[in-house]
Each structure stands twice: as structure tokens, then as C-alpha cells.
Amino acid sequence: VRDVYIETVRKLHPYYTPKNDYELLLLSGGIYKGTPTKDALTRFVEEQMQGTMSFCKGTRDYLMQKSWKTLDMKANVITGLKPRPGDPGVFIRPLPNSEYSIRLFPGCEAASEYCLDFVLSATGEPVNSPFKFNLFAGPGPTTPVGFAPTVGIRPLERAFGIAQKDILPGAEKFLLRDGQLCTLQRPGHNDVQFTVPNRLRPAPPRPNVDVLELPQYV
DSSP states (O other): OHHHHHHHHHHHOTTOOOSSHHHHHHHTTTOOOSOSSHHHHHHHHHHHHHHHHHHHTOOHHHHHHHHHHHHTSOGGGSSOOOOOTTOTTOEEEEOTTSSEEEEEEEOOTTTTEEEEEEEETTTOOEESOOSOOEEEEEOOTTSOTTSOOOEEOOBHHHHTTOOGGGSOTTOOOEEEETTOEEEEEOTTSOOEEEEOOOOOOOOOOOTTOOOOOOOSOO
16 A cells, blocks of 8 residues: 555645655645645654654654554555556446546455545546535345445544544545445435445355355345
8 A cells, every 4th residue: 555655645745755654654644734844744743753652652663663564555455545547446437417426446355345435527536525415325235134224424534533624635435335225315416326336255165065056146
């Protein structure tokens, strides 16, 4: 995920180049709200590092090692990273009577997570909640009876205590899961429905096993 974080920091702070993995990880979250200068941001980063080391009773090398491990992770084990051009598994569908589209992109594959955001149809640029709407997600056509009910979906950032007005431009995303049936309601428009794609996971081969075939759906 390092390349994604580098791109994020470059957009947030074009006047500053992170000197190490800790700085890259810290600044990618958009927590700096101070004066947009190199000197001010340098002081902020150093204060944050000293505070983190004091809190966790760790050393500078410890922080660097933990940061390196995080940034060395594969993108498909992290949910919420916005896709880059050409990334696989990304689906964009225009909304009727709108200049915007919905975009679905993979999150953590092991947790069957997808993310949704809104983009300008003409440019593909992500935007935060561009109009009034309600988004609901529930069991899809292939979901077994008795699974989770239909619920309203809020931005993922809100779950981490970030106010709507503080979400970075274009950073907003909504957490969905494979196979969910979703409904987008907009005032004055027909509802829009779509089913989140299911990612097939072939069963690992097992030697000396007789497989009994049964219908998948009845």
C-alpha cells in the first residue's frame, strides 16, 4: 500500500516530502490542519513522533519498524484505499438523470468487503455526498434466509468519529459486503438498486476426498 499512501500525501501536502515510513503513514490520514508550510509541518511531525514514543513507551526504531510493516501490506487486506487507474475489480455505473456515478471497489477480500463512493461521470473524480440520499444494504438474492436485515449505511469515516464536514474532499466511502442488495434513494428520483459482486473463492484441493454434487441454488 506504500504507493497509494505516497500519492495521498502528495495530494494533501504537495510542499512536503515525508522523510520516512512513519511520516508517510502519519500524514496520509489528513490529520494535519495547521499552516501549509514545510517548516510548520516538520515541527508537527516531530511533535507527533515524540508523543507517540512517549505514549507507547517505544523507540524511534520501533515506530519505523511498525510503520514499515503497515506500508508493506498488500492492498487487498485493507479496506478503504481508493483505487488507482487500471486497478482490477472496480465497477463504475452512472446514476440516471445525474452527473454522478457510483463506484464499487474492493476492500479486504478475506472479510468480503467492498467500498462505494461517488464520482463525477465526466472525469471519474471522487466527491463526498454530492446530493441528498439514503443508502440501504441488505440480503441479496443469493443470501441465505435469516442473515442480517436491511440497514442504513453511513460513511465509513463516521464510524471512526470523523464529522461529515471534516472528511477530506473525495475521501468519503461506504462499506458494503459481497452479495448485498443495495438501494439508493434520492428525492424526486426513482430508487436505484444494485447487487454487490460476489468474489468466488475456489475450495482448496484436498487429496483422497469424494465430492458429492448438490445444486447450489434451489
